[in-house]
Amino acid sequence: MEFRIESDSIGEKRVPKDAYYGVQTLRGANNFNITGLKLNVEFIKSIIQVKKAAAITNEEIGLLKKDISEAIITACNEILEGSFYDDFIIDPIQGGAGTSMNMNANEVIANRSIEILGGEKGNYDIVNPNDHVNMGQSTNDVIPTAGKITALKLMSKVIKKLNELCDAFDKKGEEFKDVIKMGRTQLQDAVPITLGQEFKAYSSVIRRDINRIQKLEEELKILNIGGTAIGTGINADTKYIKRIIPNLCKVTGIELYQAENLIDATQNLDSFSAISGAIKTCAVNLSKIANDLRLMSSGPRTGIGEINLPAMQNGSSIMPGKVNPVIPEVINQIAFNIVGNDVTVNMAVEAGQLELNAFEPVIFYNIFQAVEMLTNGVDTFITNCISGITANRERCSELVNNSVGIVTAICPYIGYRSAARIAKKAIKTGEPVKSILLSEGILKEAQINDLINPLQMIKPGIMGR
Template sequence: MNFRIESDSIGSRKVPKDAYYGVQALRASNNFNITGLNIHPEFVKSLAQVKKASAITNCSIGLLDSKIGNAIIQACNEIIEGKFREQFIIDPIQGGAGTSINMNANEVIANLAIEILGGEKGDYSIVSPNDHVNMGQSTNDVIPTSGKITALRLASKLLNQLSELHMALKGKSEEFKDIIKMGRTQLQDAVPITLGQEFRAYSAVAKRDILRIKKALQDMGVLNIGGTAVGTGINADEEYVESVVPNLSIITGMDLCQADDLIDSTQNLDAFSTISGAIKICAVNLSKISNDLRLMSSGPRTGIGEINLPAMQNGSSIMPGKINPVIPEVLNQIAFNIIGNDVTITMAVEAGQLELNAFEPVIFYNLFESMETLSNGIDTFTNNCILGITANRDRCRQLLENSVGMITVLAPYMGYKKSASIAKKALASGKRIKDIIVEEKVLNEEQFETFINPYDMIKPKHMRKKAKI
């Protein structure tokens, strides 16, 4: 009494009586117990929006009975609002190019519509998952369309977080603009730079990532819905093909368009490689910044110690008082994972054959994870790290004055060989460059201060006439 019997082309099977999913979703759930996770809720919402747009379109052109169509639309609205998420029981990674999750949606929507019309779940003579809910559609256009809409929605949050990070880094560049320090190349002393200039460079790369991701997202708004099985539009009415995307744009509030070549758009998933690559590049850039912050804050007594990161939690279960750079560390790990996701997406995009790529489920699983984890990682990076960074002004100055890199500014005047000799003596003796130059009467103290002013070394300037030194 707690089950109903449903049949499909495989045979008959018991389905829990109260379930809104049906026999096809149940079979798939048993077949694909892979990650132990559920389909992303935003993807479920996108699926329901596609089904709603299709129902509206089919009703408007007279192919779908308005009574059935309105019930389907009402059912879709409830799912879009976030209800019945537990009825979507398919693992994100699944065989069949997404047919399982498409049918899961068709069955849930059909059974909701059946109840709205006064029937009992499982009576598909009232509303059919295939004939009514899936009218004019195929898994092969519904699933990639839903995936792109989901990516656009998740990217909106990611871009907002990136914009906040960009502004935070820009703010720090202004805060630190007059703090002079030693720049380093290959982890060795180079020439002076300001801490503000370093953070300005970080803000510049964040802005470039924003622009790169926005450009990649342009392809996410180009859909193959209406192409059905292989892009030819079989079993879809011509008016449906022309109207479904405009209706979907209204429902989602997104600027969507139909692909010029639906066969190409069904066969080829290069758009997902593009957006995944842009996200990967962003993650790589932010990981590099995290590496820099961990180096500059190392210590606090025995490392570089030029900056302080906010103390967010204890760093050790055995060493009292130890504080670790946990926020940059987590962003590093997010980046490592995103790089792996991008490899998976790349291989899955390449693996399509002929008229269809069957590997969209794993593409979406990894792409959505990359977008969401990077967005969340940037949030904590901005608010729990960047905004709270402080500078150790005296430490920066001390390291600068003790560095042999200061000799670089004299090389154009006294020659590379003489400058290198002085640098070598400074390293061997532990003395400052200034002390050796004055001791050897190359320059007196007043001349040294004239020639070697760190603030004159942080920007290009016209070469003065060679001094006679």
């Protein structure tokens, strides 16, 4: 391999001759081999979009020569179209508040711009990563801005999938609207409900999650770009500060706003804590639903067995014919992981000091991972589980008819104490509630049939009135 020599304030370093990254990127890559992963592709694109908007703005206000601006913009467009991603070599978790990832972008853009202008990579007299590509910027406003833009992009995908999930739940709700089953509280028989009502409730809670996430999107649209190092805007022209957001809106296609207080927006990352919490809450709700599905499908012979989940793969290497609820299980595991992501995000948000929070890299790593895991998890939940669920109607009816929970309907007529005695007797003897009521002469058969009618017990009101 051939090398070129580059230098920075630390000293000289050999950089692979063909590399578009430079000395500062290489130092960061050597210092932070933490996860073994690369930056999220959407995050790279968002950083590049910030750089493109900055170049456009700096040319507009006369601070960047047209030929240099055009080269930078062309380089940015090439990256946005999929080129040079192999040259983004920085680990997503790093010290320095994201300086390494910011310089990785600056150096790749600069070296490609140098080539466009006819020079050789590493000749920063032509296009300089700091003086030209990073003009009017700081890591401290570029990285949080790019982080928010990335989160908005990823969240639009998860919202789309969550809406599809709600539609799938609603469809099952209609399909199962006449399937009466036993409701349970604390895993014990309660009163009848329809399987359709349960699935409609699943849709309702996820729609609430969608609304919660969408409200928080507005917070993420408020950016600190233009604040540079600590929000005071040092080294950024006042015209640049006014024009950068409109240009960034054009480049990203997203409606964005500049924070009223750039110092606050640079110091505090509470919006990331809020969105992380909303994603966690959604994951927790999905995990609860997954738990319900695992319980209702348990068996199939010796458990509850009210529903059938699609058989997706063999469930055992030793037990022939065993099929496990693997899709609900993976939803559970996604939730466990996202809860951990949220703890990390909150610790990092709290750890900011004075004018900056230096822990944005780990915040973004965990939020991006959480949102993408949730998106992918919901996709498989819809396709490989929810859409293929079927109901065991006879089993549901059998469990309702044999349950003592239906005794609740006669409480208003014979009193709680008498109803409890009958329930206890039914549990002890195995005799149906209806038979006990008849044999003891408590109610007439017509009254019993009227009162203990599951169809009437799935809606408000006192039976027979």
